[in-house]
Amino acid sequence: MKPSWTLLLGLYPFAAGAMGVNLFFASLIGSWLGWPVLTPWHSALGGLVIGLPATYSFACHITRLMEQADKS
Template structure:
């Protein structure tokens, strides 16, 4: 069984997950503007990235924890 990711790992990865989610949201809104959807403002994309970044960071931290357990099983 894989242990849960620690808070230090989550705190270290969250800025990257939130930033990536914000960038992806903004660029996705630019692509969807081709079919008539509105373009998100950068502030709206950052806000959405802060929300979407939480589950994305949790999933990536879980993956990193599994890799760490595979490399060196917990005692």
Template sequence: MRPSLKLVAALTPFGAGAMGVNLFFASLIASLIGSWLGWPVLTPWQAAAGGLVIGLPATYAFACHIERLKTEAEGS
């Protein structure tokens, strides 16, 4: 079932924020481990932009999950 646009819009800041934080910390860990390979560290702004890009599909998937839970709760 497709989630409503309102649900996706309400969840987007949380999904994008969570993915941005995860991306930033993954970048820090990768730089600590791979600094001898020359891997770059993302700036907070790059992590926030990447969080928006990665966060939108994740937020949509989570909104679909919420819609399934709502449908299941209405049926029981």
């Protein structure tokens, strides 16, 4: 079953923020290999993009858990 739009819209700000922070810290770790460090603005923009599939996958997981709880 597909997740509802309200669940997706409720989770998206948290997923986008988490992905932005993870992207920034990943770029800091990548700096040990000589890669450039992303600015916080670039990390936030990347988090907005990467947050979409993260939101959808987590919402699907939450929907499956709700269906299991309904069966019990």
